[in-house]
Amino acid sequence: MAFHGRSEASIARYTAAVYDTPCIDLCAFDGKTGFCTGCYRTRAEAREWRKMTDHWRHLILNERPRRQVKLGRGTSQAPKHD
Template structure:
């Protein structure tokens, strides 16, 4: 062992609920776009981390749209 600690690759946020929302273009399970899902394996870890950082707001947007809330997503 060299003692070098390598950071773990950013894990996929997929939870197996793979269905795209027509209105937003986001997966209702993980909040990613189809392009992000398709390219996840070839993305750099920093790109993946950036997408993961956006997922909480995207999932909130999906919940708002599903509930018919008048507060629309950006």
């Protein structure tokens, strides 16, 4: 079955890519916020990422713009991750 012209295999590849680790191998945690300055996750989120459901991963990724602002690295108008 296709969704909007995409095959199930295509959707599975897209989903896997979307929720793959956001780590960019720049692990340094901010002492004030606890966020990684590379991927904007907490230590616990980074440690548990592979065990999380896609729902939790999605929620964390949607927090990225707000976390960037807290670290002074983004704008409050940053796009949401869908």
